Amino acid sequence: MNALTEHDLSGALAAQPAYARLFSPGKLTVGLILPLETHPHRPAPMMRDHVAMAQKADELGFAALWMRDVPFYDPQYGDVAQIFDPIPYMAYLAAFTRRIALGTAGIVLPMREPMILAKQVASIDQLSGGRVVIGLSSGDRPAEYPLFGIDFDTRGERFRDAFEVFKTVIEKDFPRFSSARFGSSSGTHELIPKPAFGALPTIAVGRAQQSLAYIAEHMDGFIGSSPVPQQLPAFAKQWRDQVSESCGEERFKPLGIGGFLDLVEDRDEPLIRTRGGFRAGSRSLAYFLRDAQAAGVNHIALNPKVSRRPYAELMDELASEVLPHFPSH
Structure with a gap:
């Protein structure tokens, strides 16, 4: 079996359920960044009823659940995301949900071994029926890198090195590669399994x-x-122009935005930009998302952990006021 061509990969990507659920030209979808719990004044969530909340998000029609990669608690940052490592947690939630895409936002790639990561995410993609989107980042916490014996200043080139190995082994049959940091192969070994639909969406989370x-x-x-x-x-x-220049005018590559959401009770309270996100009423949020969609944004990943209202109430309100205008595909 030969490696997939660029045309084949593009077609396989469009057929992959997670990618198809999230991304379509001219349309915007809405996802949630975990945990599905508000905790504005605590570094860690309680994770009570987290499976039931994931199932609720699935049933209400949200496009994706996004999991962050925070290996250690650093009091300087005061945030541990959803506590559980995103790789096994994706697999766990896949067993309890049916349609919702499962994404990472994002795996800190310079601190991961790319071949093992490829094996893990391809396995989850197979087990979930193609519901994985792998968001990748370089990380922004300098204090974490010494724990892994890695120079923080090399994270950009480590990202490129790891990404090339990751993509090679996950997309090519009996691949040949040579990396200064992550080993080499002369084409004698094959990564098994491959993604369920032949391709796995890789999304940059931040500029990395x-x-x-x-x-x-x-x-x-x-x-x-x-x-x-x-x-x-x-x-x-700027994104559309760069994609056209790099890949041709006909090529679609989605653009997303993400951030915290302080969803207030007054549904008409105007949206304002806050540190790392937004404060708004649900109707004002929907107006903003209409403008974002018109501008060319294809997905928004919202993290309501900073809100002061019960999370289930927030999900119900978003499902009634926002999702009807921006349904998952």
Whole structure:
């Protein structure tokens, strides 16, 4: 069996259920960043009823559940995401959900062994029926890198090195590669399993110390921090122009934004930009997302952990006021 061509990979990607659920030209979908719990004044969530909450998100029609990669608690940052490592947690939630995409936002790739990571995520993709989207980042916490014996300043080139190995072994049959950091193969070994539909979406979460040109050429999409609403059209145009330049005018590669959401009780309270996200009423959020969709944004990943209301109530309100305008595909 030969390695998939670029055309074959593009077709396989479009057929993969997670990618198809999340991304379509001219349309925007809504996902949730875990944990599915509000805890504005505590570093760690309680993780009570976390499976039932994931099932609720699935049933309400959210597009994706995004899991962050925070290996250690650092009091300086005061945040441990969803506590559980995203790789086994994706597999666990896959067993309890049916349609919702399962993503990482994002795996700190310079601190991961790329061949083992490829084996793990391809296995989960097979077991979940193609519901995995792998978001990748370089990490932004300098204190973590010495724990792994890695120089923080090399994370950009380590990311490129690891990503090339990851993509090679997950997409090519009996691949040949040579890496200064992550081993080599003369084509005598095959990674098993491969992704369920022949391709696995790789999304840059943040710039990962890379140029936008690198991301557009080598990765399948980009999720960045949202600029202020007035700058969204320019933000989206910059991405579209770069994809056209790197991959051709007809090539679609999705653009996403992400951030915290403080969803207030007054559904008409105007949206304002806050540190790392937004504060808004649900109707005002929907107006903002209409503008984001018109600008060319294809997905938003929201983290309501900073809200002060019960999370189940927030999900119900988003499902009634926001999701009807931005349904999952």
